[in-house]
Amino acid sequence: MNMKRTLFWIVGPLALVPITAALAVSANGDTPMLDTLERGMWQLRSSGNNEPTTKICLGKPESLLQIRHSGLACEQYVVRTTENSVTVSYTCKGEGQGLTTIRKESNRIVHIQSQGIRDNAPFSFSVEGRKTGTC
Template identity: 50%
Template sequence: MCLVSAAPVPVEKPVLTMLDHLDRGNWELRVRGDEARVERICLDNGRRLIQLRHPQLRCEQVVLDDGASEVTVQYTCKGQGYGRTHIRRETNSLVQIDSQGIANGFPFSFAAEARRTGECRG
């Protein structure tokens, strides 16, 4: 008689799925504090919010926290700087962002509210 052990196979959950559920479109970032300003971006993927001070750079990312409504990611862009970003989702069209690091040889630190404002305009 042969006994086969059916050990449970761990199922990997997709990483950063909270960001994948954010609404695509035009978003307005209201940066708070000393450098208060408004930025606008066309968001095709919520993951872009991780590297706002290092856009379009290929950086190595390490996910520190991956929850249903909050994520924290640390990233390093070889020779270009690094950052650590925490994003908290209130709704799929409203998030709070805290990010700090080094970009272009200078430190940055900001807190912002990002809100979807409509469709992207071509």
């Protein structure tokens, strides 16, 4: 075995570690689209069914990523981000997981689709979020 081939077998597999780590990027700071949303009172209206409208005071736009796991410290990973949308996968140890896509129509209107597991049961929903005022 020549020296180059020997180095590949020693270093080669280790060289993949940074690539793998780069795929698991935390959503904190990696979702610039969310920073463009206006802060204040938002109304979340369900799409396609008669669920009641929900109101939230949006201080941290990242809270829109895990509506069904609100207030829980969850590990978040950015799956895809563009200028007007973001998809994030998250896992809340012992509490469930989810996958959320937020599409921005304007700084005051978003469309959110989320699905996952909460309390050992599946959930799936679509809502339209609109800024309605101040908190």
